[in-house]
Amino acid sequence: MRQFQLLFLILSPLMSAQADTKIAMRVLRDECLGCHKPGKAKGGLLLTTREKMILGGDNGASVVPGKAEESPLYQLVLAEADPHMPPKKQISKAQIAALDAWIKAGAPWDASVFDELPKAAPVTLAPLPATYQPVLALAISPDEKRLAIAAGSRVHLHDLSKPENPRIGSLSGHDEAVQSVVWTLDGKTLITGGFRQIRLWDATTQQSTGQITTAFIGNLTALALTADQRTLFAADGEAGGAGFIHRIDLVEKKVLATWKAHDDNIYALKLSPDGKALASAAADKLARLWNMADGKLISSYEGHTNHVLSVAFNKDATQLATAGADREIKVWDVKSREQDVTLGDKKTAFTALAWTPDGKALVAVTEKGGGSIYTELKKHDGAQRSDTAKQAKLASASGMLYSVAVTGDAKRVFAGSDDGKVWLWDGSGKQTGSIAP
Ligand code: HEC
Incomplete structure (x- = not known):
């Protein structure tokens, strides 16, 4: 004693x-x-x-x-x-x-x-104007029968098994723009991220089944869910401030860990298909790879000269694709951190990316309403760009595209625009319709 x-x-x-x-x-x-x-x-x-x-x-x-x-x-x-x-x-x-x-x-x-999460600044939220409904996030359900469209403060559900993709419901409860949406693997639950708030929803009844509001300081711009549906990663940060990643236990609805991942806002998070690593893309021009288990930095991918807006893994997690406001898509060798392929015509900024689970097609959309489906990616040899992939251009839509989702067979591409519309293309890049807000 x-x-x-x-x-x-x-x-x-x-x-x-x-x-x-x-x-x-x-x-x-x-x-x-x-x-x-x-x-x-x-x-x-x-x-x-x-x-x-x-x-x-x-x-x-x-x-x-x-x-x-x-x-x-x-x-x-x-x-x-x-x-x-x-x-x-x-x-x-x-x-x-x-x-x-x-x-x-x-x-x-x-x-x-300096790496701690700062105290959340007090805010008074003005209601969102009804006309403000940019589609900041899109998510196809695991069975590919439903599409979740985040439009302004709401999330609309559409039936993809019917010809006109009719609306089958809406989730409302967020006060601010919904920034991110993920489905659980069983397709029963939707998880949405807004301003300092994560909500869980029963996808069938469309009722909110829970929320997590502690510890957040800004917009939850990206979410990633582990295959066991237990751990959720969320990107957080004040506008223009450092980007933080929270590791959240979904069962306990508790933040288990938080770390500063970037010096500026994070735009995207993706889990590697092998379930070991988490990739982040941010306004500090970097993409980063994190050990999922302990949040340790594995590597940084340096090369973009402007914000990195999106990130995606190929099938076996050997490659990482990043889309930049610098009008380039870069495909990196995950281990060596070298740039295997550079895509894009240097004329428009890429805002969102998706890679089909089989790794065969990489889809990217732009701020000018266009985009491309890239297949047969080949590594660079020297300066030629034209031979690095087969490219099917997406026929131009109106508005700026913010988000993209693609079916596993790469035959249906969806992209959400700033005016609330979702555009549809087939695997050849032909526009096949749109879903009005
Ligand atoms: C809104 C901006 C702003 C904030 C916040 C701010 N400062 Fe300053 N600081 C200034 C400006 C402007 C000057 C130059 C003032 C002058 O010369 O009259 C200055 C000058 C100083 C100086 C003198 C530097 C020199 O050698 O002349 C010190 C010391 C200082 N600040 C400390 C602080 C501390 C400590 C805090 C926080 C408690 C702080 N400042 C917060 C704007 C700021």
């Missing part, structure tokens, strides 16, 4: 010093970093590393470790300070005390704070 007490006495100052570091650095992250980061170093001051913070800005050192009273970083947050930081706000007494104690303790650095 005594030994324990002794140990506690020795450890507790250390432990609390560590906690203070995190608390103080969260103040920097949440209240200061927005104006003191690369590209926006107000007053010449960067608060991204301890060295830069100490080096300071136009007026010299911002922190003198051990001496809060000589540190502008502390002095300028006090109520009477001029200039005052942040310029138009008074941070709380507790935040000021945390900075004071931290600087007195020598201002130790703990960069992991």
Whole structure:
């Protein structure tokens, strides 16, 4: 007993010093970093590393470790300070005390704070205008008999086994635009992601059967579900902020882990067909591959020069296709991270991609209402692009296309547009109809 007490006495100052570091650095992250980061170093001051913070800005050192009273970083947050930081706000007494104690303790650095999920900023949601119904997500049920269309805040279900693909129901309950949709493998449940909210739905009764709302900070732009239907991955982030991935236990409806995956918003997530890895595509121009079990980074795919908007695996997970706002589709060798194939005519940005489960057809759609079905992909040899794949162009639709889904036989392609319409093509690229909003 005594030994324990002794140990506690020795450890507790250390432990609390560590906690203070995190608390103080969260103040920097949440209240200061927005104006003191690369590209926006107000007053010449960067608060991204301890060295830069100490080096300071136009007026010299911002922190003198051990001496809060000589540190502008502390002095300028006090109520009477001029200039005052942040310029138009008074941070709380507790935040000021945390900075004071931290600087007195020598201002130790703990960069992991910058990778934490920030606190969700308060928002008041204005109702979505009824006319705003971009089809941000599409999902074909595993039996290929139904199509889920996310249009604005609702999800419509259509019967693909009937000639005109009639609407058979709608899911309503989200307040904001539905960003992502997945079916469970048994086709019984639909899972949708919106703003700070994941909902589960009975696909037959179209009733909401549950929701998960904790811990999210922004739009849940992508979802991926494991084959055992137990684990759901969700992409999250504030607009323009870092991209986080949550690992969620669907049975317990609990977030098990969250990690910072990208420096900017994530647009797409895909699980590899072998169920081992998770791919992400983001606005930071990168695609990344994660170990599904522990969320460790396996590799980064660097080469796009603009946002990576979509990602897909081939059949045996040896290749990864990425679609970029840089108007290129790149097909990567998953292991070597080399670019096997580059597709596209460099004229239009690709917004969404889908690879048929047999790996034979890769479908991509564009911001200009077009797209292509690529088959027989061949590796590059040098500069020629034209020979890298067989290409069937999708006859142009109207509007910007945001989402795509394809049947396993590659004979039916669906793409959702910004005006709420879903366009249909056959395997040769001929337009065969549309589903009105
Ligand atoms: C909305 C933008 C903004 C935020 C947020 C902000 N600052 Fe500043 N900061 C500025 C500007 C602008 C200046 C230059 C002010 C001037 O010279 O009058 C500045 C200057 C400074 C300086 C002086 C740099 C120098 O050498 O001249 C310090 C120190 C500083 N800020 C600390 C902080 C801290 C600490 C926070 C958070 C508690 C913070 N700032 C939040 C905009 C911001």
